[in-house]
Amino acid sequence: MTGTASRLAVAAAHAVAEQPGLTYNPLFIYGSSGLGKTHLIGAIGNLVQQRQPQLAVEYVTLEDFVEQLHAAIAANEAERFKQRYGRVDVLLLDDMQFLTGRRETQAELLRLLNALQGTGRQVVMTSDRPPSEIPDVDERLITRLSGGLIVDVGAPDYETRIAILRAKCDERGMRFQTGVLDELAKLDFHNIRELQGALNKLIATQALGGDQIRAEQVPGMFGGAPPPPRASVQVRASRAISRPVLDFQSFVSDIESSIAKHVDPWKIKVAEAVAYWNGEGYRTMQLERILQNAGPKADFEAALREYFAAVERLRALEGAATAIDPALGANDVFRDPERLADAEALANRAFSGATPPPGPSAAFARAEFEVSASNQLAVRAADAVIEEPGKKYNPLFIHGPSGVGKTHLANAIGNEIIDLSGGASVVACVSAQQFMDELIAAMQDGSVDRWRTRYRSADALVIDDVQFVAGKERTQEELFHVFNALHSEGKQLVFASDRPPRQLDGLEERLRSRFEGGLVVEMQAPDRALREKLYAHYLNEVETPDRDALIAYLADRGATSVREVIGIVNRLIAAADIAGMPLLLSVAKTELDSTTPAPHAPEARVADGYFLDDEKIVWHLPDVAGRLIEEPR
């Protein structure tokens, strides 16, 4: 039940519960006994737990706190005590007035408050008086208690008392004659507890006595004297010197009801919005103008809605813009709803200025990739990755000698992932060298955050020639973080290297273990079957009368890499051109045999046919991740 006297406290409590640690820290609620302070701070705790169940909320009265502290000291476990409270996210401390004279507790509390506030944890406290009036408390502690927001919970006004009484009656299923509750509310009870006690008395009297209580009986039941006449402006005082002297307290409560009557509720609403959004860091000039103009109040709700909508939009823009460049978060335009247009413009600039990470080269298509025993393992793995990115082999680490098609395959994976997602996926595809160059450039112009975000926002990351990161500490550091960020979100990572992770000297252990955590496959130099396919592929468009014989001859010759195959084809075409005749087998033989004997591919390495046999390979290793043991960092 929020009355005018507690509205500020409730608003502050709300703000704190919504964003613990961010708005008013510490929040200090004071008010005399029985006005609902404990209720309020309990409500903060409940709301926080409801909203953010992961936060540790601790409610403790100061008495209990003192007792726990003493017990901890007695048991020689003071350190444990400190640690326990140091871990609390939202600390609710009730009845702070008992701090008086407890030096030990004050010192401990001072240390605790420093620790909690230093790490942005929320502290809420209640007391029956403001911090400055709690006697015998260390000055340093007082300043800390007062450092956030101090609000008081006042005695409920007449209307609130009526509302409370009605709610309580409904709760109890009790009905009184008209006027009874109003009479009761008029009596001078200092707090809700007393009021409730009085209501209980009424309920009991009516329930036990059986008679309906009449309104005029009520004052008599509580202290006898009828309440002094209130709030009548025109007290024409004739010779009334003998009547009871109006004291300060009843003067104040008269003024209270007078103010409550005369302040404009809509202005309070607008002012509350101003206070709230100011607290959130937003500019509120347009609302303040409404207040000042005191103009037609009919449209204030529309104005508020408009304002909220603008703030919502600003938040969305800020969120989107900071995702691109965290440095934009501090920009003032995101705090001023009147400059929404500027904010839009700024966000748009950020969007357009933000280059997506470099993607895979479109020149490499999976369909053009020729498969044979020497690379089928890698290709099968790549196909599995394309089919379900991030699910099966993550990361996929492809290694093999230069020119066997690692770059082609890696890029092809990227292209396929993009195609299969209908172009929605963002695949970052870079060589390690480029990755490092970009990092250095970003470090130079101070945009490392933005650079990092670019990669972290990708749906898949392909890094070619990853052997280059070996020995580069900062690049490895960044790669490590990008790896973790993407991997934890189930995004696919593909690496290509000229040797397996284990043989990469200067590669940090934490990266190596991560590279090996998925699947490490080797691509070998093309075997004869692959060479045949490759020559057939590259000679496809060349005029040659004896194609089959030529391909067979070339395939027999061997080649260590696809690149060499392409080189040979080009050389033959050039030779045939010079000779002015079609590419005959004889031309090829003259050209190739007359020069250096072609280096023969070590066929033996490829010959590990048993292992590469399609049917003997376990393609789906269940639960690999579960059996991997990470090195302790």
Next chain:
Amino acid sequence: MSLVNYQTREITCKIVYYGPGRSGKTTNLHYIYSQVPQDRKGKMVSLATQTDRTLFFDFLPLDLGTISGFTTRFQLYTVPGQVYYQATRKLVLQGADGVVFVADSQARQLQENIESFQDLHQNLSEQSVDPRSIPLVIQYNTQDLPRELILTTAELSDAINFRSVPDYSGDALHGPGVFETLRGISEIVLKRLSTPSSAR
């Protein structure tokens, strides 16, 4: 001076106690001050001569705490009653939200009351404040004196209160009437909260 500030959530009322010398304006403030609970007490500022007559003015800030979410402060001023402090009276009267006219009930002081009341009207007019619209109440003070020395409130009302503003009998020395008067003026002042157009 803005009476109510919705942004800072403050209500500030400036109330001036006006009246002839020795009518008990400062006594009113002293009584109020004595009744304020310790935790609400501001500092009462009094500038007085050696003979204890108000030379300059009294100022009593009255912090009523948070009311309806508003930090409510009353600033109570007195003017020096003696005729020759005209300049000070004008100064204090500036920006007043309401005026309490404290009259001396003694029969022999009636003329002084009337003159001071006229003086009030004149000073308000000079500050282009309409004396008929500014919140005003009258307190007939020193009603504790022996009957034979004083006029009744009815007689005083006939003599002074020709505009029929709320009036109160008072005994500022002992308390009766003091808070009634303050409440009376406060409520008229606060009433103007809801009709901002009439406020300056």
